[in-house]
Amino acid sequence: MTNALMNSLIPERNPNVPELEPGDTVRVHQRIREGRNERIQVFQGVVIAIRGGRTAGASYTVRRTGADGVGVERTFPLYSKTVEKVEVLRKAKVRRAKLYYLRERQGKAARLKERRVVKR
Amino acid sequence: MKGILGRKVGMTQLFDEQGNVVPVTVIQAGPCYVTQIKTKETDGYNAVQIGFEEVPERKLTRGELGHLKRANVPPLRHLQEIRLGDQEEPPWTLGQQIRADIFSEGERVDVIGRSKGRGFAGAVKRHGFRGGPKTHGQSDRWRAPGSRGAGTTPGHTFPGTKGPGRMGNKRVTVLNLEVVLVDPERNLLAVKGAVPGPRTGLVFIRSARKGPRKYKARG
Numbered sequence: 560m561t562n563a564l565m566n567s568l569i570p571e572r573n574p575n576v577p578e579l580e581p582g583d584t585v586r587v588h589q590r591i592r593e594g595r596n597e598r599i600q601v602f603q604g605v606v607i608a609i610r611g612g613r614t615a616g617a618s619y620t621v622r623r624t625g626a627d628g629v630g631v632e633r634t635f636p637l638y639s640k641t642v643e644k645v646e647v648l649r650k651a652k653v654r655r656a657k658l659y660y661l662r663e664r665q666g667k668a669a670r671l672k673e674r675r676v677v678k679r
Numbered sequence: 680m681k682g683i684l685g686r687k688v689g690m691t692q693l694f695d696e697q698g699n700v701v702p703v704t705v706i707q708a709g710p711c712y713v714t715q716i717k718t719k720e721t722d723g724y725n726a727v728q729i730g731f732e733e734v735p736e737r738k739l740t741r742g743e744l745g746h747l748k749r750a751n752v753p754p755l756r757h758l759q760e761i762r763l764g765d766q767e768e769p770p771w772t773l774g775q776q777i778r779a780d781i782f783s784e785g786e787r788v789d790v791i792g793r794s795k796g797r798g799f800a801g802a803v804k805r806h807g808f809r810g811g812p813k814t815h816g817q818s819d820r821w822r823a824p825g826s827r828g829a830g831t832t833p834g835h836t837f838p839g840t841k842g843p844g845r846m847g848n849k850r851v852t853v854l855n856l857e858v859v860l861v862d863p864e865r866n867l868l869a870v871k872g873a874v875p876g877p878r879t880g881l882v883f884i885r886s887a888r889k890g891p892r893k894y895k896a897r898g
Contacts, residue, residue: 564867565689568705568860592697615691616700641698 569615575644576637579606579619581658582651582671587621587635588643599643602633605651605671607658611637622658628665650674681770681781682761682885683708684731685868687792689878693859693869703859703869706790706882708779710866712752713771717760725763727770729777730755731881750774759883780863787855787887792875796848806841851875855887 579585583606591600604623611617617637625631635642651671661669685708692700715728734756736744747754751774763769771777782788802808802824811820824843827836853874860869874882 564707564865565691565705568691568693568867568869570694590698615693636694636700638694639698640694 566613569613570638572638573640573642573644576642577645577647579609579645579647580650580653581606581609581656582653582674583647584649584651585621586646586648587633588645589635589639590641590643603648604631604633605658605661607632607661609656622661624665624669630662650676680761680763680767680886680888682729682759682883683711683777683779683781684729684757684759684881684883685709685779685866686732687874687876687878687880687882688867690873691869695859701859701871702873703871704790704874706868706870706874706884708866708868708884709777711777712750712755713769713773713775713777714747714750714752714755714758716769716773719765725765725767725769726760727763728758728760730758732756757881761885778863779861779866779868782858782861782868782884782886784858784861786858787890788858788870788884789852789854789887789889790856790870790874790882790884791850791852792880792882794847794849794851794875795877797846799844800846801843802841805843805846808841854889855891 585604585606587602589600589602591598602621602623604621606619607622608620609617610619615638618634619637620632620634622630622632650673652674653671658671685706688705688707690702690704692702695701709731711729711731713727714730717724717726717728719725730747730752732755733753736754738756739747739754744754797804801822803810803822808824810822811817811825813821824841827840827842853872856870856872856874858868859871860867862868868884870884876882
């Protein structure tokens, strides 16, 4: 009973956030509020970790390489209201759930092999 | 003053309008029933007594059943008195059902529960002592409480000296928690932050008595 009650409080999933898998290259569109203005900020990178399973606190971490080869990682709550939508640009063949090894790699070594998926 | 009894369901997180994560404790609050109204004339002070959690009749003594029968309410496991001021009118009538919707979102409440029992705990866990050094040839000193006081003078440990002992399983009050969510249909309440006790532990929720802390302006 307890679990059913708790699960009922997990927010509904944003329909614009598809199922994500580690290795996906994604564009995360997030609403940013600056004073009175609101704008959309896009963060594009590779999903290197998904945490929290089916809990309300589930999140995913996106890594991209910024200027000067500096790695930038952002973690978004899966049920965040500020994330407008997530586009999956590319899926990759990966052999583990957490791609933390990408942090130690640069350039060619940090490539992931693309996995073609049949669109539904 | 209003209040309700409930059971802690567990903790989770919700989002506010700005999209910020809010940690909340979910409480199954009520339904409760008003079991007795005490007045200055009959009892010497004003109060309402509420009861929570229906149980089979055989779980209660005849005396308890008789008491509840006066209010014409089902057999209830837990009773709680809410003290009212001398001039204060009782917020409810005898036998009335109280639901979680007596509170509204944004309101401040105090939550009273019984903390988890930790058994006979050492001074490090119980009082946050630092323990002893872990290196430099030390043995068996890493969670030791250290000195209990001076020597021959005064010749005894002062009363109230912090040391190991029974920890937890005590009544704990958390003040001024914000009510984040009210679900009147399922009698659910979500308050911001943690609440004493284990999941399924009994908690009493009342409107905040003290209000937010007032800081003195510094001269």
